[in-house]
Amino acid sequence: VERNPNEPEFHQAASLIFKSLTPLLEKHPVYMEKGILEQLSEPERMITFRVPWVDDQGKVRVNRGFRVQFNSAIGPYKGGLRFHPSVNQSIIKFLGLEQIIKNSLTGQPIGGGKGGADFDPKGKSDNEIMRFCQSFMTELSKHIGPNTDIPAGDIGVGAREIGYLFGQYKKMRSEYEAGVLTGKGLEYGGSLARKEATGYGVIYFMKEALKDRGLALYGSTLVISGSGNVSIYAMEKAKELGARVVACSDSSGYIVDENGIDLDTIKEIKEVNRGRISDYIETHPHASFYEGCEGIWSVPCDAALPCATQNELDEQAAHLLIKNGVKAVAEGANMPCTSEAIDAFIENNVLFAPAKAANAGGVAVSALEMAQNSMRLNWSFQEVDEKLQKIMKDIYKNCAEAAEEFGAPGNLEIGSNIAGFKKVANAMVAQGV
Numbered sequence: 001v002e003r004n005p006n007e008p009e010f011h012q013a014a015s016l017i018f019k020s021l022t023p024l025l026e027k028h029p030v031y032m033e034k035g036i037l038e039q040l041s042e043p044e045r046m047i048t049f050r051v052p053w054v055d056d057q058g059k060v061r062v063n064r065g066f067r068v069q070f071n072s073a074i075g076p077y078k079g080g081l082r083f084h085p086s087v088n089q090s091i092i093k094f095l096g097l098e099q100i101i102k103n104s105l106t107g108q109p110i111g112g113g114k115g116g117a118d119f120d121p122k123g124k125s126d127n128e129i130m131r132f133c134q135s136f137m138t139e140l141s142k143h144i145g146p147n148t149d150i151p152a153g154d155i156g157v158g159a160r161e162i163g164y165l166f167g168q169y170k171k172m173r174s175e176y177e178a179g180v181l182t183g184k185g186l187e188y189g190g191s192l193a194r195k196e197a198t199g200y201g202v203i204y205f206m207k208e209a210l211k212d213r214g215l216a217l218y219g220s221t222l223v224i225s226g227s228g229n230v231s232i233y234a235m236e237k238a239k240e241l242g243a244r245v246v247a248c249s250d251s252s253g254y255i256v257d258e259n260g261i262d263l264d265t266i267k268e269i270k271e272v273n274r275g276r277i278s279d280y281i282e283t284h285p286h287a288s289f290y291e292g293c294e295g296i297w298s299v300p301c302d303a304a305l306p307c308a309t310q311n312e313l314d315e316q317a318a319h320l321l322i323k324n325g326v327k328a329v330a331e332g333a334n335m336p337c338t339s340e341a342i343d344a345f346i347e348n349n350v351l352f353a354p355a356k357a358a359n360a361g362g363v364a365v366s367a368l369e370m371a372q373n374s375m376r377l378n379w380s381f382q383e384v385d386e387k388l389q390k391i392m393k394d395i396y397k398n399c400a401e402a403a404e405e406f407g408a409p410g411n412l413e414i415g416s417n418i419a420g421f422k423k424v425a426n427a428m429v430a431q432g433v
């Protein structure tokens, strides 16, 4: 805390990880002797930079860009870019630290990184987004590369932004380096099923975890917050596997549709029109819209999937969900549940699937996109989806086994941190200080 003042999200993520590691560190003192925790909590490199751009009125605007290259013990830095006004060093560092453990869990050779800017894409014209992305990449391009650091999307960065970022990167280089970014369009090196991967992966993970507890996804009622990339494809796969999603949200409020959310309408509103979730009731008058996002957790459900942003589900919301009979919570967003909410779920025997395991499908398929770029091959949707399903099953198995081995059977929070940390820590020990 003294070394990193004013970084509450980073402290929150670090303390959750380090608390979970206690049984491992007691059994294997080598990690403490070698100073692994001290090294792991200090980024290898933190870059901040000015992002000047000109808006449609001709006015000069300045934002702050970030890239944390956190840990490269097991591979090049890999992690998304977030464009949101709340972005600061603390947010980028918490995301980067989580990313190290998550990337390790995927079984792919990728280290941890993250980046973004305090830029708000809402209400900006397409040309403004393009100019911003070009300015951002002009600086970022000096620090990344297909074998160095490979950014991707996150909140506020989707296919459109990746396209503009890639276009600018290409102008700054003489070689065509397709593997420098993932989440690219299919026409220029993207992978089928990348767009769907995080959301589908959350559902594959949850299905596996439910099965282990004798529960089924089929026939269950879900509440899934957000209506962005992760949320939309979690809803899609959940519906395909026979669950009913009754509520979703955006940053202005949430909708409830007891008939099951109509996903075509959500895609039209969010992916095509870039509109607001409240538009849903114009075509679905039987549904209801409520202002403010927190209320979504008062909707009764069998499983809750926070897929919007950090700390969106607090202790009070957790107790409300528990009172209403929730049986499982799977984190699609990064750190969406507060520490107190996680404790409440675990104490009340609610299946809790932590983000670094449950939402690792996105980065796992990003690594598959990199593999396809290196081989100059394109796999079919089915091939990628099958690989994703296997990866999610393996992640679940590794987390469940680590939890069991270290005296916390069923506790996937402990299991995921131990399983992900061990590989990175062993690589750091082997490579020396």
Ligand code: NDP
Pocket (backbone or CB within 6 Å): 153, 154, 155, 156, 157, 158, 198, 226, 227, 228, 229, 230, 231, 249, 250, 251, 252, 293, 307, 308, 309, 310, 332, 333, 334, 359, 360, 362, 363
């Ligand atoms: P998108 O930008 O596509 O969607 C984000 C959604 O969350 C939108 O509905 C947005 O509403 C809502 N939201 C964003 N910020 C807030 C906020 N402060 N309060 C309330 N609602 C908010 O992002 P993604 O779906 O890609 O990301 C969602 C989460 O998943 C993030 O935590 C991200 O880090 C995580 N994640 C994403 C991966 C990916 O592959 N995309 C991979 C792994 C994790 P609005 O439209 O009103 O802003």
